Amino acid sequence: MAKVYIKTYGCQMNERDSEQVAQMLLDRGHVITTHEAEADVVLLNTCSVRDLAEQKALGKMGMLGALSRQRPVVYGFLGCMAQSRGASLLKEVPHLDLVVGTQKFHRVADYVDEVWQRKLHARFDDVRFTIIDVEEERGSQNTIRDHLTAGRPVSAFVSIMQGCNMHCTFCIVPYTRGAERSRPIPEVVEEVRRLVEQGVREVTLLGQIVNLYGRHEFPKLEDKSPFVQLLEAVHEVEGLQRLRFTSPHPIGFRQDLLAAFGYLPKLVEHIHLPLQSGSNRILKAMHRTYTAEKYLSLVEEIRSTTPGMAITTDVIVGFPGETDEDYGRTRALVDQIGFDNAFVFKYSPRKDTPAAVMAAQVSEPVKEARNHDLLGVVNAWAKRRAGAFVGQKVEILCEGPSKTNPHRLSGRTRGNKIAVFEGNERLIGRLVDLEVEHSTGYTLYGRVEAAI
Numbered sequence: 001m002a003k004v005y006i007k008t009y010g011c012q013m014n015e016r017d018s019e020q021v022a023q024m025l026l027d028r029g030h031v032i033t034t035h036e037a038e039a040d041v042v043l044l045n046t047c048s049v050r051d052l053a054e055q056k057a058l059g060k061m062g063m064l065g066a067l068s069r070q071r072p073v074v075y076g077f078l079g080c081m082a083q084s085r086g087a088s089l090l091k092e093v094p095h096l097d098l099v100v101g102t103q104k105f106h107r108v109a110d111y112v113d114e115v116w117q118r119k120l121h122a123r124f125d126d127v128r129f130t131i132i133d134v135e136e137e138r139g140s141q142n143t144i145r146d147h148l149t150a151g152r153p154v155s156a157f158v159s160i161m162q163g164c165n166m167h168c169t170f171c172i173v174p175y176t177r178g179a180e181r182s183r184p185i186p187e188v189v190e191e192v193r194r195l196v197e198q199g200v201r202e203v204t205l206l207g208q209i210v211n212l213y214g215r216h217e218f219p220k221l222e223d224k225s226p227f228v229q230l231l232e233a234v235h236e237v238e239g240l241q242r243l244r245f246t247s248p249h250p251i252g253f254r255q256d257l258l259a260a261f262g263y264l265p266k267l268v269e270h271i272h273l274p275l276q277s278g279s280n281r282i283l284k285a286m287h288r289t290y291t292a293e294k295y296l297s298l299v300e301e302i303r304s305t306t307p308g309m310a311i312t313t314d315v316i317v318g319f320p321g322e323t324d325e326d327y328g329r330t331r332a333l334v335d336q337i338g339f340d341n342a343f344v345f346k347y348s349p350r351k352d353t354p355a356a357v358m359a360a361q362v363s364e365p366v367k368e369a370r371n372h373d374l375l376g377v378v379n380a381w382a383k384r385r386a387g388a389f390v391g392q393k394v395e396i397l398c399e400g401p402s403k404t405n406p407h408r409l410s411g412r413t414r415g416n417k418i419a420v421f422e423g424n425e426r427l428i429g430r431l432v433d434l435e436v437e438h439s440t441g442y443t444l445y446g447r448v449e450a451a452i
């Protein structure tokens, strides 16, 4: 039995993959520890979306190398950086034992056992033993099954597809996660059913372009896309109270999906809809295949079909060639739409992506200034949107103790706003009515009226 420390960088998809790895290791009799100093196995599930995330993971692995001076320790990089850098990581981190790519998470427990046993029985003359597996694997999307719902056991992520074929010019995902592959509807439904049996009340369906789920594998039925068919099937699971998804692409966000919000009551009123830029010239260079006008009219349609819909987004500032005028268009559109929240990223060149070698890379100080300026717009809107709830009654799914104050409970609104309130632990996993008393930007505070 080994004590396994897993650290996750990056997106929710990575969190979900780490949960799967944790569950597989628990099934083998290992234990998961949150204390890195006592670990026998160190697994870092990595992100390649920005250089900073890669540097953090490399730095952490370098630092944790000291543990093996006291006892045998297995060190592994998993996920996106493992996929994109492969064996070259051994040069940077000589004590590394495992490099396991994004289509091989289901093999991690085998590999850990193999290396761990060898290390335990190692003799001085043993040659160094490393495992590198970054091969593509047909059907790997169907290996995503049970997982530990650590942290927020009331709410779980469910990966419904892997990979992306969109090839946005700034994005490394098509290289690290491969081509689009979707899991069959019955398998996803079965996973959700098992999660609900374990106490989960809310699931978030995950995919890089989630609304395009199944487009290569499954047919449209009665004019409904495979994704809407999946939403309907998951919605049927008894005991499930809320259904979310992230992230859709503005392309392919069609009438059938807009309509689904009207007849699937568990489908909550929140859409995270990446914008990336408000300049058509930059959108084209990004290969985003929609215009700012199209994006805006989609937002207007969403809001008129489902009043009160919370809309959040991602925006990149400082993409190669972005002029002050381009940035000004992004700023104006973000302000016009008034998002509930937005993640603003400074463009970071990624190896082997077309944008990394584009002319007119924007300087760091300019990126920094635009980032700072746009965050001002985003934060002002977030505050305004959250402030509109003060004095209102909202439905919260109570998730557990608040991260910032364990004596209070926290949960989320249907629109994904965090709420913090006092209450008995018996409320965890239940829907409650919250009377909102005040808000600070992204968080609502109030009194629980009654459990629903």
Ligand code: SF4
Pocket: 164, 165, 166, 167, 168, 171, 172, 173, 174, 208, 209, 249
């Ligand atoms: S849609 Fe674009 S940004 Fe999103 S994962 Fe695919 S290539 Fe990357």
